[in-house]
Amino acid sequence: MTTSTGMLNLDGLYAARAREARVVGHWPDAAEGTISLAYGFAAPEKFPTDGLIAATTEVLAEDAARALNYGPTYPGLIQLIAGRLQARGIESSAERVLVTHGSSQAIGLLAQVFLDPGDVVIIEGPTFLGAVNSFREAGARLVTVNIDEHGLDPAVLEATLEALQRAGTPAKLLYTIPTFHNPSGTLMPPERRARLLALAAAHNLLILEDDAYGELYFDAPPPPSLAALDRAGVVVYIGTFSKILAPGVRIGFAHARPEIIQRLVMFKIEGGNGPYLTRVVERYCADGRLDEHITGLRQVYRQKAHVMFDALERELGDMLQYRKPDGGFFVWGRLGYGISAQALLHASQRLGVTFVPGSGFYADGQGGDTIRLAFSLQAEPAIVEGIRRLGMAARQVRAAGA
Numbered sequence: 236m237t238t239s240t241g242m243l244n245l246d247g248l249y250a251a252r253a254r255e256a257r258v259v260g261h262w263p264d265a266a267e268g269t270i271s272l273a274y275g276f277a278a279p280e281k282f283p284t285d286g287l288i289a290a291t292t293e294v295l296a297e298d299a300a301r302a303l304n305y306g307p308t309y310p311g312l313i314q315l316i317a318g319r320l321q322a323r324g325i326e327s328s329a330e331r332v333l334v335t336h337g338s339s340q341a342i343g344l345l346a347q348v349f350l351d352p353g354d355v356v357i358i359e360g361p362t363f364l365g366a367v368n369s370f371r372e373a374g375a376r377l378v379t380v381n382i383d384e385h386g387l388d389p390a391v392l393e394a395t396l397e398a399l400q401r402a403g404t405p406a407k408l409l410y411t412i413p414t415f416h417n418p419s420g421t422l423m424p425p426e427r428r429a430r431l432l433a434l435a436a437a438h439n440l441l442i443l444e445d446d447a448y449g450e451l452y453f454d455a456p457p458p459p460s461l462a463a464l465d466r467a468g469v470v471v472y473i474g475t476f477s478k479i480l481a482p483g484v485r486i487g488f489a490h491a492r493p494e495i496i497q498r499l500v501m502f503k504i505e506g507g508n509g510p511y512l513t514r515v516v517e518r519y520c521a522d523g524r525l526d527e528h529i530t531g532l533r534q535v536y537r538q539k540a541h542v543m544f545d546a547l548e549r550e551l552g553d554m555l556q557y558r559k560p561d562g563g564f565f566v567w568g569r570l571g572y573g574i575s576a577q578a579l580l581h582a583s584q585r586l587g588v589t590f591v592p593g594s595g596f597y598a599d600g601q602g603g604d605t606i607r608l609a610f611s612l613q614a615e616p617a618i619v620e621g622i623r624r625l626g627m628a629a630r631q632v633r634a635a636g637a
């Protein structure tokens with residue numbers, strides 16, 4: 236049956252899950268001239284364009300016939316990932332690694348493998364909702380545990396786990412970002428990491444550790460990851476090349492026990508990531524080149540972060556309370572003087588700067604007085620100008636009493 240426009244009527248054709256799905260994966264464009272401090276985009280000036288061109292040329296010259304035909308993920312890249320994880324104290328090997336289309340795909344596959352409708356997933360408040368959407372679409376019941384300035388507090392988690400247990404709805408999975416958290420920038424100290432692992436083992440809880448930013452510290456390396464400390468096989472570790480190489484390559488991975496990897500593979504039904512890009516990325520990263528590149532990134536993000544800290548001090552003063560992160564891409568702050576994040580966003584957009592209001596990082600509607608500012612994308616002068624505009628907007632909202 237067609238509609239009045241002569242187009243096929245899709246209403247009766249959509250599957251129930253598509254009719255009920257929420258809109259995700261949409262990146263609204265900032266208006267022309269607007270300085271976006273919204274998304275965690277990588278620093279474009281640091282993309283290793285020449286290195287990637289050289290790697291592409293080499294791979295095609297050497298073996299175009301295999302690189303460009305159907306084929307699996309290049310085994311050399313899997314080895315490279317396992318080797319990098321080992322260098323960070325994680326007991327890894329090729330059968331413990333699955334390469335995916337960004338870490339987002341790994342998170343989606345884990346939701347398919349572990350979650351039935353109604354299963355309880357514990358998430359941090361705030362957290363990266365891009366991941367949480369995968370749990371939502373799997374029909375999970377989300378339980379938010381608020382974090383403090385050191386990330387997730389095991390005591391609060393324990394109380395939540397016990398309450399869920401008593402209610403007959405034990406939690407199945409915990410999604411956590413212990414290192415340079417998105418959005419809050421927090422870093423979980425070693426004692427909390429150890430306590431978290433013990434709790435998970437005692438409660439038969441799977442931990443999904445998202446380590447998108449772990450290598451991007453400013454001064455000192457972070458404590459060992461949960462995966463490096465895990466002796467009971469409770470951690471599934473998720474990593475990505477998005478922040479250390481380029482988001483456009485869409486290469487991420489899961490590291491987990493081999494039996495979990497085998498399950499994940501069953502749901503990666505489009506097959507591997509293919510031989511071409513995975514070969515090129517391996518070629519670029521090999522022989523210490525990626526490590527050298529990451530050393531340069533740390534300096535750039537450190538510098539951008541400090542430019543933002545200084546500008547915030549100057550332009551917002553006590554209108555924004557925040558803790559300086561030691562790595563990652565973001566500043567997370569709480570607005571003072573009753574300024575609402577939504578009102579600030581509207582005023583900011585009129586002045587040509589944008590950010591993400593904190594409510595975009597809570598699954599349960601909290602965060603109305605919080606904001607996230609990304610320093611990763613913009614050049615230093617744009618960060619300074621963006622924060623100047625943000626300061627003007629904050630003064631306007633404050634004066635208007637909104």
Ligand SMILES: Cc1ncc(COP(=O)(O)O)c(C=O)c1O
Pocket residue numbers: 275336337338339340363365366412417445447474475476477482485486487
């Ligand atoms: C904490 C966290 N996890 C995962 C991702 C997604 O990364 P990918 O590009 O690998 O899908 C992001 C991206 O912003 C992130 O901040």
